[in-house]
Amino acid sequence: MKQYLDFLWKCFRVSFVGDWRYHLWMFFLTAIALLGLNAWCTQLVNGLITTGMTDQVSWGLFIANFTFLVGMAAAAVMLVIPVYIYKNRELHDLVIFGELFAVAAIIMCMLFVTVDMGRPDRLHHMMMRFNFPMSLLTWDVIVLNVYLLLNLHICGYLIYCAYQRKMPAKWFYIPFVFVAIVWAISIHTVTAFLLVGLGGRPFWNQAIIAPRFIASAFAAGPAFIILTLIVIDKVTSYDVPKKAFTTLRNLILVAATINAFLLVSELFTEFYTDSSHLASTRYLWFGLHGKNALVPWIWTAVSFNSIALIILYLPISRIRGLLSIACVLLIIGVWIEKGMGLIVPAFTPTPIGELVEYFPTLNETLICLGIWAFGLLIYTICVRVTIPVLSGRLTVDSDVDRVRTLPDESNDSNETETETRKECSS
């Protein structure tokens, strides 16, 4: 126990160690996170009127980011599958980076749900009266929390073993790894079902949403991990095996292609039938009665996704620069498609035909940026601590100063995250 506390204490201290770039990045994230906290406090005092949401469009950016991040968290296991199912040992350590991101993403998800609530002070009512199994929201609470625990356990245990210079006991983590794979699918399925089950919203009420959710997540998630690995490879002493990029790229290719196919199926069904259920879809793609706030967004998403897919299919995607461009495009594309493009149109027009458009406010946007910054802060710290542990420089018998005096290897995901930042703010 004492040893474990000692480990946590060392981790805490290492998280403050780094060169100026690391400090600047952390300072930047902290500042944005605090701005977000400030905006949330303003919202707590004045109510959700500070957001762009209305009775007509009652879910907006918060839930959009939530659904997107659930996908990102789920997709973290995409690295696990080649490693544990196809026994691709070289990538073993990289799994940890994916799972750490899952942890950060789930924490962001929970924050997004919390800020979306009108009465976060009554969260404990969930413990006192839990509408399980009727409400899909309660399912989501369960699967997300369990997924968080699973990932904390797996990467926490592996890192602690590396720290102790011990071989991890297989029985103590492999079963959890397999549970986590299934669980990752479940968190995304449940989140999709949360929307799909509502008969009053024809835009959501279709079976294809859950498979599309998973396909798009399994494209965007590994894309984010590629970006992280590129940065780790570049700014730290940690060597990322080349094979990791190839494996991940192939995964993305398959997922993005399936996603595109499902999109075409969906659009064909909607537009060929041309029924009154089409209103929301038409609003999203072409605008309705002169209102077309989402049209530029969705076409941006489609073109980004297509360009990314084309780059990935060509051999030029072996070039790091192009690969990262494709990944960034893909993440932005999926963020739009699964966020604003999935949540907002379901509310426009309302079930009784009123067409009110949704425009996020500055305060609301700041809260979103703050949560992203906070999540990336957590992720950066996790990666910052993990790299010296995995490369054997931070162990049970070494001191933090060993990390300090060695040539710097921090500053994990600077560029990557600046890029994702953009996609969040846009």
Added chain:
Amino acid sequence: MQLPILNNAKAYKGARKGATRRSFLRKSVAFAGGVTAFAAAISPLKDMKDAPARSLEDWFRDHYKELSQSEKDILFADLAKDVKDKYGIDVTIGDPRPIPGVEYGYALNLSRCNGNRACVHACVKENNQSRSPEIQYIRVVEMPSGTFDLENGSHNYDEESVPKDGHYYMPIQCHQCADPPCVKVCPVEATWQEEDGITVIDYDWCIGCRYCQAACPYWARHFNFAEPYIPPEELNPDMAYLSNRPRARGVMEKCHFCLQRTRKGRLPACLEACPTGARKFGNLLDPNSEVSQILRTKRIFVLKEDVGTRPRFFYYFDERTPRPRNKQNGGQA
């Protein structure tokens, strides 16, 4: 945080005492800066007017359904006192329970409704709805003749110039579904259907997630995006816990068939206010009630039957030439 840094310094064998002091100073400044920045970030909270709860006991109070009568009495008295403090008006907060053998139903005569919105305004007054931001339980849609697609309707028509030729009017409010999707999705059971078919909300239990609002096919649920404003002189002092008592910011509300009136044998406010006689209300289980007779004899329909919610709110037409201002057809219903 300081101590280990000093320990590290010992590891350097005290050779760099000055540097340590400088580093200690720098860390302290950074720490103080961080604390200040955090305090600044949460500073808007000092403008918070209402505490989340009166007391810890209040905060951890059980769900409405688990409260004993004596607990309820204390709670209702406290709530009445809150209203008195806020609005300066003495009110009674009752808790009328469903009457055994009663299941309420509503029937609306589309041939008669002329879109004057008297129901909307009466409802706002009776049920102490927020005037700013505006919350209304009833939405009247002006529909062009020849279509049933609500998307063709107008929500913001001018009520001074109704009825407009070539249009009919469709008031929509909570349909008190027998199979309500809003109740199904609520994660904390803050909303439920009572024995007389009325779906109610406990405003003190709602966490404001708005999932029910997403689930409702009739756009019947409304959210308090800000602290509701009601002019004190317009407050209706005859209140009930599950219906028209003042709501707080951040919770959901909806039509409850004026249960503070109907469970005491009165009619809903919207019905009383309607000058055209388009609205009919009564007990579906009583074969002699007006509503039951309408259901038997008129050509009735429910809105969005395809979503399977089984509404208790029925629409009907009662004449071949649907012109409400056409006097010679007026006496039929």
